[in-house]
Amino acid sequence: MKIDYDRAANAAYIRRFEGKVIDSEEVAPGIVYDYDETDRIVGIEILGVKQRTAEQFKNREHLTFAISRNA
Template structure:
């Protein structure tokens, strides 16, 4: 998984796995979901991220056990 924040474009991108994106859908305004050929979610993007999400410049990652 890769998480990237581009401050110049103000886009937060979460890539769940490397796969060819076949379809993209704007689920809600500014929330773009990318799917592979089987319909599985590959990535998501949040446009205007600093306005729509808190703490875009840092990431906390936890694995539930």
Template sequence: MKIKYDNETDAIYVILSSDTIVESEEKLKDVVVDYNDKDEVVAIEILNVKQNEHEIDLPLILKSA
């Protein structure tokens, strides 16, 4: 797992796998979950990190994936 912050886009990327992303879905406002071809979670993006306060329940996000 890798966690990266992109200052230019103000986003945090939690990368769980190096698999190719084939689909993305916004699960909550400014929270995008990326999937591979097996419908497994590959990454989670949290957008507008500095602009907004976020409370994210990762087990809930992953369970609903």
């Protein structure tokens, strides 16, 4: 896993696996999942990192979507 932060864009990217991104989907405001050809989440983009609170990061509703999509 690799985490990058772009200060100018105020965005973070979490790369979970190497692979070509085939599809992307915004699963919550400012949270974008990138999928490979097998529908596996290869990366997660978080927009507006500086404006987010710890409470927002604790909210995991968007993870339920990822689990159901991969089921």
